Amino acid sequence: MPEIFHAAASFGQQHKKPMRFEADVFECEVEGTIPPELKGGYFRIGPDRQYPSLENDIVLNGDGQVSAFWFDNGHVSFRSRYVMTERLKREREARRRLYGKYRNKYSDDPSVSNIPDRDNTGNTYAFAHHGELFALREDSRPHRIDPTTLETLPVGDFGKLESSALTAHPKIDPVTGEWWSYGVYAKGEASTDASLHVFDADGALVREEWFHTPFPGLSHDWGVTRDHIVFPIMPLLASDAQLRRGEAWYVYDDDLASAWGVMPRNGTVDQLRWFRIPNMVMGHVMNAFSEGDVVHVDVPYSPGNVFCFFPDKHGNLPTPAEGVTQISRISFDLSKPDEEAVTITPVAGALGDMPRMDDRFAMGKYRTGYFxxxxxxxxxxxxxxxxxxxxxxxxxxxxxxxxxxxxxxxPDAPEGDGYVLSVVDRFAEKRSDLLILDGRDVSRPPIATITLPFALPMAFHGCWMDGVVADL
Structure with a gap:
């Protein structure tokens, strides 16, 4: 008997059912005027389960769906497609659910019990580097996506990279063009094994170093400056024993402080210095930069568990107040002893998440951030x-x-001189718009609004690729 679709637990204490459709809109409706400088593709990726899941599923377990808004001479067209992973292809062949809980192989159908890369849904970040578009997920190797059609291409070639995980939040050095990445659980299992790896501007692996984190915790984003690297490890713990008991991949330990590893960028992992910050959980980094011995990391963080669908070690889910994130500057003064080195400066009123910046100024001191x-x-x-x-x-x-x-x-415009693109969910109308705002002052009315006649699934992260023309 066919299974029913359950609503998955999502961020903000929400529960949502998957939308389960792919779409094409040639010549989108536009209110206002598209700036002539916008010629290329805006790509987004998020989770949307195509087949039913187990009850009490979470949004992170959704199949990756990539969408694109292509801009050309004042016109905009839209397309969305599932990332055709090995996992999704097998479910389509079987015409039913085969995979169970988030990152729990013990909950799968026996027919896929020995299939490698079972978690590679490609559902987190549409990321562009050396002319290619990738579908990233932090526990896996990225899939390649054709930026003109959204066709899924084979998983990329990463040379002699040993890590099975590439972070879903890579950092591109705007000076060298390098792709900086890392992975926790880098041998594919819940452990303290981690890898730092760097690819040159052409995508060739030029560095990989292995190290251990203080505990097997969550690490979704990180910081890279011109002089330092920062590895944040959050107190949401993973273990094989939890999975065998049918529990969540992550369990929040409210007695454990977050750990922040700081090392010289041109040094080695042997120089990692770990700092502990209690009552802090963060998922994303706006930017990081160094001023001499002081390393700044700008993040939205919450006093408790912001991942509201993962329980604590007592089996309790967090209250809404525990998951409220406020953008703050965390500074590590490496000239001081550990107990005096860390200062935290919250920004009044800056409540929210999904921080971004003008990436041309990444890794250095900057002025403008968006969220x-x-x-x-x-x-x-x-x-x-x-x-x-x-x-x-x-x-x-x-x-x-x-x-x-x-x-x-x-390319030569001052910092913040450009456009902010953001999909907006219109709840009453049950549809989505794409807003184009002035990057110098987002409070102004939209320069243009691209109106879609339907709602879009939630996307996590995306990117712009200049000059890309759609093949529709």
């Missing part, structure tokens, strides 16, 4: 000036913004 503002009931897109502390916002009514992505007006 999805979630100061309920105030919702919108926030813009932060780190020099003045000024916070402005593009406010939304009856709607919420997904991740904002910045596109410069031209």
């Amino acid at each position: 999805a503002l979630r100061d309920f009931p105030k919702m919108g897109i926030g813009q932060l000036d780190w020099e003045t502390g000024e916070l402005i916002s593009h406010d939304l009514q009856g709607a919420a913004a997904q991740e904002p992505v910045f596109v410069p007006r031209n």
Whole structure:
């Protein structure tokens, strides 16, 4: 008998059923005028389960779905497609669910019990490097995506890379073009094994080093500066024993402080220095930069478990207040002893997540950041000036913004001189729009609004690829 679709637990204490459709819209409806500088593709990826899941599933377990808005001479077209992973192809062949709980092989159908790469859904980040588009997921090797059609291509060639995991939040050095990456659980199992790896501007592996984290915790994003590397490890613990008992992949330990490993960028992992910060859980990094011996990491963090669908070690899910994230600057003064080295400076009113910046200024001191503002009931897109502390916002009514992505007006434009692209969910109308905002002042009315006649599944992270033309 066919299974029914259950609503999956998502962020913000929400439960959502998958949308399960792929779409094409040639010549999208546009309100306003598309800036002539926008010629290329805006790509997004998120989770959307195509086949039913087990009850009490979570959003992170969804199949990857990539979507694109292609811009060409004032016109916009849209397409969405599932990332055709080995996992999804096997379920399509069987025409039923084969995979069970998030990252738990013991809950799978016996027919796929020995299939490698069972967790590679490619559902987290549409990432571009050396002219290629990748579907990233932090526990796996990325799939390649054709940026003109969204056809899924074979998993990329990463040379002699030993790590089975590449972070879903790579950092591109805007000076060298290098792709900096790392992976926890880098041998494919819940352990403290981790790998730091770097690819040159052409995608060739040029560095890999192995190290151990203080405990087998969650690490979704990290920081790379011109002089340092920062590895944040959150107190959500994974173990094989938990999976065998049918528990979640991650269990939050509220007695354990987060760990932050800082090392010289041009040093070795033997120089890692670990700092402990209690009552802190973060998922994303806006940017990181160094000023001499002081390393700054700008993050939205919560005082408790922001991953609201993972229970604590007592079996309790967090309250909404525990998961409220506030953008803050964490500074590590490496000239001081551990107990004096860390300072935290919250930004008043900067409640929200999904932080982004003008990536041309990544790894160095910068001024402007953007994020999805979630100061309920105030919702919108926030813009932060780190020099003045000024916070402005593009406010939304009856709607919420997904991740904002910045596109410069031209390669030599000043920082923040360009456009912020953000998909907005219109709840009452049950559809989605793509807003184009002025990157210098997002509080202004939209420059243009691309209106879709349907709602889009949630996407986590995306990117812009200049000059890409659709093959529709």
